[in-house]
Amino acid sequence: MxxxxxxxxxxxxxxxxxxxxIHRATLEVIIDAGNNAPSGMNTQGWRFVVVETPSVREKLTAAGIPKYKEWLETAPKQAQEARxxxxxxxxxxxxxxxxxxxFVVGHGMAKDMDCPMVCQxxxxxxxxxxxxxxxIYMGQLALADDEVKNIIQIKDGETVYGPIIFGYPKDEAFPPAPPKNKPVIQWI
Ligand SMILES: Cc1cc2nc3c(=O)[nH]c(=O)nc-3n(C[C@H](O)[C@H](O)[C@H](O)COP(=O)(O)O)c2cc1C
Structure with a gap:
Protein backbone atom coordinates (compact mmCIF):
# COMPACT_ATOMS: atom_id res chain seq x y z
CA MET A 1 0.00 0.00 0.00
CA ILE A 22 -0.68 24.12 16.34
CA HIS A 23 1.88 26.38 14.67
CA ARG A 24 0.41 28.71 12.12
CA ALA A 25 2.79 27.41 9.41
CA THR A 26 1.43 23.89 9.99
CA LEU A 27 -2.16 25.13 9.81
CA GLU A 28 -1.30 26.90 6.57
CA VAL A 29 -0.08 23.61 5.09
CA ILE A 30 -3.36 21.94 6.15
CA ILE A 31 -5.47 24.78 4.76
CA ASP A 32 -3.48 24.77 1.53
CA ALA A 33 -4.34 21.07 1.15
CA GLY A 34 -8.01 22.01 1.56
CA ASN A 35 -7.63 24.82 -0.90
CA ASN A 36 -6.30 22.36 -3.49
CA ALA A 37 -9.60 20.48 -3.60
CA PRO A 38 -11.33 20.16 -6.96
CA SER A 39 -14.35 22.41 -7.56
CA GLY A 40 -17.11 22.67 -10.11
CA MET A 41 -15.80 24.77 -13.04
CA ASN A 42 -12.82 25.58 -10.76
CA THR A 43 -15.03 28.09 -8.95
CA GLN A 44 -13.19 27.57 -5.61
CA GLY A 45 -16.18 28.97 -3.76
CA TRP A 46 -14.85 28.82 -0.23
CA ARG A 47 -13.02 30.72 2.48
CA PHE A 48 -11.61 29.68 5.83
CA VAL A 49 -12.32 31.05 9.29
CA VAL A 50 -9.66 29.76 11.68
CA VAL A 51 -10.47 29.94 15.37
CA GLU A 52 -7.46 29.49 17.63
CA THR A 53 -7.68 32.32 20.20
CA PRO A 54 -8.60 30.77 23.58
CA SER A 55 -11.22 33.41 24.45
CA VAL A 56 -12.99 32.88 21.10
CA ARG A 57 -12.80 29.11 21.49
CA GLU A 58 -14.39 29.49 24.93
CA LYS A 59 -17.24 31.53 23.42
CA LEU A 60 -17.87 28.84 20.81
CA THR A 61 -17.90 26.16 23.47
CA ALA A 62 -20.18 28.16 25.78
CA ALA A 63 -22.63 28.70 22.93
CA GLY A 64 -22.39 25.14 21.59
CA ILE A 65 -22.86 23.07 24.75
CA PRO A 66 -26.46 24.18 25.60
CA LYS A 67 -27.49 23.66 21.97
CA TYR A 68 -25.85 20.26 21.98
CA LYS A 69 -27.71 19.31 25.18
CA GLU A 70 -31.01 20.39 23.61
CA TRP A 71 -30.23 18.25 20.56
CA LEU A 72 -29.28 15.26 22.74
CA GLU A 73 -32.60 15.28 24.61
CA THR A 74 -34.55 14.38 21.48
CA ALA A 75 -31.83 12.43 19.64
CA PRO A 76 -32.48 8.76 18.76
CA LYS A 77 -31.63 6.31 21.56
CA GLN A 78 -28.72 4.84 19.60
CA ALA A 79 -27.19 8.31 19.20
CA GLN A 80 -27.72 9.04 22.90
CA GLU A 81 -25.88 5.82 23.82
CA ALA A 82 -23.01 6.53 21.47
CA ARG A 83 -22.74 10.08 22.79
CA PHE A 103 -15.00 26.80 9.55
CA VAL A 104 -15.07 26.24 5.79
CA VAL A 105 -17.44 28.89 4.49
CA GLY A 106 -18.80 28.03 1.06
CA HIS A 107 -20.48 30.16 -1.58
CA GLY A 108 -21.40 29.70 -5.20
CA MET A 109 -23.14 27.07 -7.27
CA ALA A 110 -21.19 23.95 -6.30
CA LYS A 111 -20.50 24.63 -2.62
CA ASP A 112 -22.38 21.55 -1.37
CA MET A 113 -20.20 19.31 -3.52
CA ASP A 114 -16.93 21.23 -3.29
CA CYS A 115 -16.64 22.14 0.38
CA PRO A 116 -16.81 18.61 1.86
CA MET A 117 -13.81 17.78 -0.35
CA VAL A 118 -12.00 20.79 1.07
CA CYS A 119 -12.75 19.42 4.53
CA GLN A 120 -11.59 15.90 3.69
CA ILE A 136 -18.00 18.76 14.08
CA TYR A 137 -21.50 19.23 12.80
CA MET A 138 -22.52 20.09 16.37
CA GLY A 139 -20.20 23.08 16.13
CA GLN A 140 -22.63 24.66 13.69
CA LEU A 141 -25.23 24.79 16.45
CA ALA A 142 -23.07 27.45 18.12
CA LEU A 143 -23.81 29.70 15.12
CA ALA A 144 -27.35 30.18 16.42
CA ASP A 145 -25.77 32.38 19.11
CA ASP A 146 -25.74 36.08 18.15
CA GLU A 147 -22.28 36.74 19.57
CA VAL A 148 -20.78 33.78 17.73
CA LYS A 149 -22.61 34.77 14.54
CA ASN A 150 -21.02 38.16 14.88
CA ILE A 151 -17.55 36.67 15.28
CA ILE A 152 -17.75 34.20 12.38
CA GLN A 153 -19.58 36.69 10.12
CA ILE A 154 -21.48 34.49 7.70
CA LYS A 155 -22.84 36.52 4.79
CA ASP A 156 -26.06 35.94 2.86
CA GLY A 157 -25.64 33.05 0.44
CA GLU A 158 -22.79 31.50 2.43
CA THR A 159 -22.98 28.07 4.08
CA VAL A 160 -20.72 26.69 6.79
CA TYR A 161 -19.12 23.24 6.31
CA GLY A 162 -17.47 21.54 9.26
CA PRO A 163 -16.19 23.11 11.38
CA ILE A 164 -13.19 20.82 11.39
CA ILE A 165 -11.32 20.70 14.67
CA PHE A 166 -7.58 20.04 14.82
CA GLY A 167 -5.20 19.19 17.63
CA TYR A 168 -2.41 16.91 18.71
CA PRO A 169 -4.00 13.61 19.75
CA LYS A 170 -3.77 12.80 23.44
CA ASP A 171 -2.55 9.25 23.11
CA GLU A 172 0.17 8.47 20.68
CA ALA A 173 -2.10 6.15 18.78
CA PHE A 174 -5.15 7.40 16.95
CA PRO A 175 -8.36 5.71 18.17
CA PRO A 176 -9.14 2.39 16.52
CA ALA A 177 -11.32 2.47 13.43
CA PRO A 178 -15.05 2.20 14.09
CA PRO A 179 -16.48 -0.71 12.12
CA LYS A 180 -16.79 0.12 8.43
CA ASN A 181 -19.25 -1.65 6.16
CA LYS A 182 -17.94 -3.58 3.20
CA PRO A 183 -18.32 -1.40 0.09
CA VAL A 184 -21.57 -1.96 -1.77
CA ILE A 185 -20.48 -2.21 -5.40
CA GLN A 186 -22.41 -2.82 -8.56
CA TRP A 187 -20.07 -3.93 -11.36
CA ILE A 188 -21.71 -3.54 -14.74
C1 LIG B 1 -20.80 15.44 8.28
C2 LIG B 1 -20.17 14.92 9.55
C3 LIG B 1 -20.55 15.45 10.76
C4 LIG B 1 -19.96 15.01 11.96
N1 LIG B 1 -20.28 15.60 13.14
C5 LIG B 1 -19.70 15.17 14.28
C6 LIG B 1 -19.98 15.83 15.52
O1 LIG B 1 -20.73 16.79 15.59
N2 LIG B 1 -19.35 15.38 16.63
C7 LIG B 1 -18.48 14.31 16.60
O2 LIG B 1 -17.94 13.94 17.64
N3 LIG B 1 -18.17 13.67 15.44
C8 LIG B 1 -18.75 14.08 14.29
N4 LIG B 1 -18.44 13.48 13.09
C9 LIG B 1 -17.47 12.37 13.06
C10 LIG B 1 -18.15 11.02 12.83
O3 LIG B 1 -18.78 10.62 14.01
C11 LIG B 1 -17.07 9.99 12.36
O4 LIG B 1 -16.58 10.40 11.10
C12 LIG B 1 -17.64 8.57 12.26
O5 LIG B 1 -17.96 8.07 13.52
C13 LIG B 1 -16.63 7.62 11.60
O6 LIG B 1 -15.41 7.61 12.32
P1 LIG B 1 -14.03 7.94 11.59
O7 LIG B 1 -14.10 9.39 11.14
O8 LIG B 1 -12.97 7.72 12.64
O9 LIG B 1 -13.88 7.02 10.41
C14 LIG B 1 -19.00 13.94 11.90
C15 LIG B 1 -18.60 13.43 10.67
C16 LIG B 1 -19.16 13.92 9.51
C17 LIG B 1 -18.67 13.38 8.19
Missing part, protein backbone atom coordinates in the same frame (compact mmCIF):
# COMPACT_ATOMS: atom_id res chain seq x y z
CA UNK A 2 1.45 3.43 -0.89
CA UNK A 3 1.67 6.34 1.56
CA UNK A 4 -1.51 8.05 0.30
CA UNK A 5 -3.57 4.89 0.72
CA UNK A 6 -2.02 4.24 4.14
CA UNK A 7 -2.89 7.79 5.22
CA UNK A 8 -6.50 7.38 4.10
CA UNK A 9 -6.76 4.14 6.10
CA UNK A 10 -5.10 5.75 9.15
CA UNK A 11 -7.36 8.82 9.40
CA UNK A 12 -9.73 8.65 12.34
CA UNK A 13 -12.00 11.15 14.03
CA UNK A 14 -10.00 12.28 17.06
CA UNK A 15 -11.76 13.67 20.13
CA UNK A 16 -9.04 13.68 22.82
CA UNK A 17 -6.35 16.31 22.41
CA UNK A 18 -3.22 17.57 24.12
CA UNK A 19 -3.44 21.16 25.35
CA UNK A 20 -0.95 22.29 22.70
CA UNK A 21 -1.42 24.89 19.98
CA UNK A 84 -22.81 8.94 26.45
CA UNK A 85 -19.61 7.00 25.85
CA UNK A 86 -17.86 9.98 24.26
CA UNK A 87 -19.22 12.50 26.77
CA UNK A 88 -17.92 10.43 29.70
CA UNK A 89 -14.36 11.05 28.47
CA UNK A 90 -14.42 14.75 27.62
CA UNK A 91 -15.06 18.12 29.28
CA UNK A 92 -16.17 19.84 26.10
CA UNK A 93 -18.54 17.52 24.16
CA UNK A 94 -18.80 19.84 21.17
CA UNK A 95 -15.34 21.15 20.25
CA UNK A 96 -13.45 18.65 22.44
CA UNK A 97 -11.12 21.42 23.69
CA UNK A 98 -9.27 21.21 20.35
CA UNK A 99 -6.56 23.79 19.70
CA UNK A 100 -8.09 24.98 16.43
CA UNK A 101 -11.44 24.93 14.67
CA UNK A 102 -11.64 25.75 10.96
CA UNK A 121 -8.34 17.16 2.13
CA UNK A 122 -7.62 19.07 5.34
CA UNK A 123 -8.35 16.07 7.55
CA UNK A 124 -6.10 13.82 5.47
CA UNK A 125 -3.32 16.42 5.39
CA UNK A 126 -3.59 16.76 9.18
CA UNK A 127 -3.33 13.00 9.65
CA UNK A 128 -0.19 12.90 7.52
CA UNK A 129 1.33 15.47 9.91
CA UNK A 130 0.36 13.55 13.06
CA UNK A 131 -2.49 15.95 13.83
CA UNK A 132 -5.92 14.68 14.79
CA UNK A 133 -9.10 16.12 13.32
CA UNK A 134 -12.85 15.68 13.39
CA UNK A 135 -15.76 17.18 11.45
Missing amino acids: NDVLKNIQARRSVRLFENEP ALIDSKVIDPVFYSAATAV NMMLAARSLGIGSCW
Whole structure:
Protein backbone atom coordinates (compact mmCIF):
# COMPACT_ATOMS: atom_id res chain seq x y z
CA MET A 1 0.00 0.00 0.00
CA ASN A 2 1.45 3.43 -0.89
CA ASP A 3 1.67 6.34 1.56
CA VAL A 4 -1.51 8.05 0.30
CA LEU A 5 -3.57 4.89 0.72
CA LYS A 6 -2.02 4.24 4.14
CA ASN A 7 -2.89 7.79 5.22
CA ILE A 8 -6.50 7.38 4.10
CA GLN A 9 -6.76 4.14 6.10
CA ALA A 10 -5.10 5.75 9.15
CA ARG A 11 -7.36 8.82 9.40
CA ARG A 12 -9.73 8.65 12.34
CA SER A 13 -12.00 11.15 14.03
CA VAL A 14 -10.00 12.28 17.06
CA ARG A 15 -11.76 13.67 20.13
CA LEU A 16 -9.04 13.68 22.82
CA PHE A 17 -6.35 16.31 22.41
CA GLU A 18 -3.22 17.57 24.12
CA ASN A 19 -3.44 21.16 25.35
CA GLU A 20 -0.95 22.29 22.70
CA PRO A 21 -1.42 24.89 19.98
CA ILE A 22 -0.68 24.12 16.34
CA HIS A 23 1.88 26.38 14.67
CA ARG A 24 0.41 28.71 12.12
CA ALA A 25 2.79 27.41 9.41
CA THR A 26 1.43 23.89 9.99
CA LEU A 27 -2.16 25.13 9.81
CA GLU A 28 -1.30 26.90 6.57
CA VAL A 29 -0.08 23.61 5.09
CA ILE A 30 -3.36 21.94 6.15
CA ILE A 31 -5.47 24.78 4.76
CA ASP A 32 -3.48 24.77 1.53
CA ALA A 33 -4.34 21.07 1.15
CA GLY A 34 -8.01 22.01 1.56
CA ASN A 35 -7.63 24.82 -0.90
CA ASN A 36 -6.30 22.36 -3.49
CA ALA A 37 -9.60 20.48 -3.60
CA PRO A 38 -11.33 20.16 -6.96
CA SER A 39 -14.35 22.41 -7.56
CA GLY A 40 -17.11 22.67 -10.11
CA MET A 41 -15.80 24.77 -13.04
CA ASN A 42 -12.82 25.58 -10.76
CA THR A 43 -15.03 28.09 -8.95
CA GLN A 44 -13.19 27.57 -5.61
CA GLY A 45 -16.18 28.97 -3.76
CA TRP A 46 -14.85 28.82 -0.23
CA ARG A 47 -13.02 30.72 2.48
CA PHE A 48 -11.61 29.68 5.83
CA VAL A 49 -12.32 31.05 9.29
CA VAL A 50 -9.66 29.76 11.68
CA VAL A 51 -10.47 29.94 15.37
CA GLU A 52 -7.46 29.49 17.63
CA THR A 53 -7.68 32.32 20.20
CA PRO A 54 -8.60 30.77 23.58
CA SER A 55 -11.22 33.41 24.45
CA VAL A 56 -12.99 32.88 21.10
CA ARG A 57 -12.80 29.11 21.49
CA GLU A 58 -14.39 29.49 24.93
CA LYS A 59 -17.24 31.53 23.42
CA LEU A 60 -17.87 28.84 20.81
CA THR A 61 -17.90 26.16 23.47
CA ALA A 62 -20.18 28.16 25.78
CA ALA A 63 -22.63 28.70 22.93
CA GLY A 64 -22.39 25.14 21.59
CA ILE A 65 -22.86 23.07 24.75
CA PRO A 66 -26.46 24.18 25.60
CA LYS A 67 -27.49 23.66 21.97
CA TYR A 68 -25.85 20.26 21.98
CA LYS A 69 -27.71 19.31 25.18
CA GLU A 70 -31.01 20.39 23.61
CA TRP A 71 -30.23 18.25 20.56
CA LEU A 72 -29.28 15.26 22.74
CA GLU A 73 -32.60 15.28 24.61
CA THR A 74 -34.55 14.38 21.48
CA ALA A 75 -31.83 12.43 19.64
CA PRO A 76 -32.48 8.76 18.76
CA LYS A 77 -31.63 6.31 21.56
CA GLN A 78 -28.72 4.84 19.60
CA ALA A 79 -27.19 8.31 19.20
CA GLN A 80 -27.72 9.04 22.90
CA GLU A 81 -25.88 5.82 23.82
CA ALA A 82 -23.01 6.53 21.47
CA ARG A 83 -22.74 10.08 22.79
CA ALA A 84 -22.81 8.94 26.45
CA LEU A 85 -19.61 7.00 25.85
CA ILE A 86 -17.86 9.98 24.26
CA ASP A 87 -19.22 12.50 26.77
CA SER A 88 -17.92 10.43 29.70
CA LYS A 89 -14.36 11.05 28.47
CA VAL A 90 -14.42 14.75 27.62
CA ILE A 91 -15.06 18.12 29.28
CA ASP A 92 -16.17 19.84 26.10
CA PRO A 93 -18.54 17.52 24.16
CA VAL A 94 -18.80 19.84 21.17
CA PHE A 95 -15.34 21.15 20.25
CA TYR A 96 -13.45 18.65 22.44
CA SER A 97 -11.12 21.42 23.69
CA ALA A 98 -9.27 21.21 20.35
CA ALA A 99 -6.56 23.79 19.70
CA THR A 100 -8.09 24.98 16.43
CA ALA A 101 -11.44 24.93 14.67
CA VAL A 102 -11.64 25.75 10.96
CA PHE A 103 -15.00 26.80 9.55
CA VAL A 104 -15.07 26.24 5.79
CA VAL A 105 -17.44 28.89 4.49
CA GLY A 106 -18.80 28.03 1.06
CA HIS A 107 -20.48 30.16 -1.58
CA GLY A 108 -21.40 29.70 -5.20
CA MET A 109 -23.14 27.07 -7.27
CA ALA A 110 -21.19 23.95 -6.30
CA LYS A 111 -20.50 24.63 -2.62
CA ASP A 112 -22.38 21.55 -1.37
CA MET A 113 -20.20 19.31 -3.52
CA ASP A 114 -16.93 21.23 -3.29
CA CYS A 115 -16.64 22.14 0.38
CA PRO A 116 -16.81 18.61 1.86
CA MET A 117 -13.81 17.78 -0.35
CA VAL A 118 -12.00 20.79 1.07
CA CYS A 119 -12.75 19.42 4.53
CA GLN A 120 -11.59 15.90 3.69
CA ASN A 121 -8.34 17.16 2.13
CA MET A 122 -7.62 19.07 5.34
CA MET A 123 -8.35 16.07 7.55
CA LEU A 124 -6.10 13.82 5.47
CA ALA A 125 -3.32 16.42 5.39
CA ALA A 126 -3.59 16.76 9.18
CA ARG A 127 -3.33 13.00 9.65
CA SER A 128 -0.19 12.90 7.52
CA LEU A 129 1.33 15.47 9.91
CA GLY A 130 0.36 13.55 13.06
CA ILE A 131 -2.49 15.95 13.83
CA GLY A 132 -5.92 14.68 14.79
CA SER A 133 -9.10 16.12 13.32
CA CYS A 134 -12.85 15.68 13.39
CA TRP A 135 -15.76 17.18 11.45
CA ILE A 136 -18.00 18.76 14.08
CA TYR A 137 -21.50 19.23 12.80
CA MET A 138 -22.52 20.09 16.37
CA GLY A 139 -20.20 23.08 16.13
CA GLN A 140 -22.63 24.66 13.69
CA LEU A 141 -25.23 24.79 16.45
CA ALA A 142 -23.07 27.45 18.12
CA LEU A 143 -23.81 29.70 15.12
CA ALA A 144 -27.35 30.18 16.42
CA ASP A 145 -25.77 32.38 19.11
CA ASP A 146 -25.74 36.08 18.15
CA GLU A 147 -22.28 36.74 19.57
CA VAL A 148 -20.78 33.78 17.73
CA LYS A 149 -22.61 34.77 14.54
CA ASN A 150 -21.02 38.16 14.88
CA ILE A 151 -17.55 36.67 15.28
CA ILE A 152 -17.75 34.20 12.38
CA GLN A 153 -19.58 36.69 10.12
CA ILE A 154 -21.48 34.49 7.70
CA LYS A 155 -22.84 36.52 4.79
CA ASP A 156 -26.06 35.94 2.86
CA GLY A 157 -25.64 33.05 0.44
CA GLU A 158 -22.79 31.50 2.43
CA THR A 159 -22.98 28.07 4.08
CA VAL A 160 -20.72 26.69 6.79
CA TYR A 161 -19.12 23.24 6.31
CA GLY A 162 -17.47 21.54 9.26
CA PRO A 163 -16.19 23.11 11.38
CA ILE A 164 -13.19 20.82 11.39
CA ILE A 165 -11.32 20.70 14.67
CA PHE A 166 -7.58 20.04 14.82
CA GLY A 167 -5.20 19.19 17.63
CA TYR A 168 -2.41 16.91 18.71
CA PRO A 169 -4.00 13.61 19.75
CA LYS A 170 -3.77 12.80 23.44
CA ASP A 171 -2.55 9.25 23.11
CA GLU A 172 0.17 8.47 20.68
CA ALA A 173 -2.10 6.15 18.78
CA PHE A 174 -5.15 7.40 16.95
CA PRO A 175 -8.36 5.71 18.17
CA PRO A 176 -9.14 2.39 16.52
CA ALA A 177 -11.32 2.47 13.43
CA PRO A 178 -15.05 2.20 14.09
CA PRO A 179 -16.48 -0.71 12.12
CA LYS A 180 -16.79 0.12 8.43
CA ASN A 181 -19.25 -1.65 6.16
CA LYS A 182 -17.94 -3.58 3.20
CA PRO A 183 -18.32 -1.40 0.09
CA VAL A 184 -21.57 -1.96 -1.77
CA ILE A 185 -20.48 -2.21 -5.40
CA GLN A 186 -22.41 -2.82 -8.56
CA TRP A 187 -20.07 -3.93 -11.36
CA ILE A 188 -21.71 -3.54 -14.74
C1 LIG B 1 -20.80 15.44 8.28
C2 LIG B 1 -20.17 14.92 9.55
C3 LIG B 1 -20.55 15.45 10.76
C4 LIG B 1 -19.96 15.01 11.96
N1 LIG B 1 -20.28 15.60 13.14
C5 LIG B 1 -19.70 15.17 14.28
C6 LIG B 1 -19.98 15.83 15.52
O1 LIG B 1 -20.73 16.79 15.59
N2 LIG B 1 -19.35 15.38 16.63
C7 LIG B 1 -18.48 14.31 16.60
O2 LIG B 1 -17.94 13.94 17.64
N3 LIG B 1 -18.17 13.67 15.44
C8 LIG B 1 -18.75 14.08 14.29
N4 LIG B 1 -18.44 13.48 13.09
C9 LIG B 1 -17.47 12.37 13.06
C10 LIG B 1 -18.15 11.02 12.83
O3 LIG B 1 -18.78 10.62 14.01
C11 LIG B 1 -17.07 9.99 12.36
O4 LIG B 1 -16.58 10.40 11.10
C12 LIG B 1 -17.64 8.57 12.26
O5 LIG B 1 -17.96 8.07 13.52
C13 LIG B 1 -16.63 7.62 11.60
O6 LIG B 1 -15.41 7.61 12.32
P1 LIG B 1 -14.03 7.94 11.59
O7 LIG B 1 -14.10 9.39 11.14
O8 LIG B 1 -12.97 7.72 12.64
O9 LIG B 1 -13.88 7.02 10.41
C14 LIG B 1 -19.00 13.94 11.90
C15 LIG B 1 -18.60 13.43 10.67
C16 LIG B 1 -19.16 13.92 9.51
C17 LIG B 1 -18.67 13.38 8.19
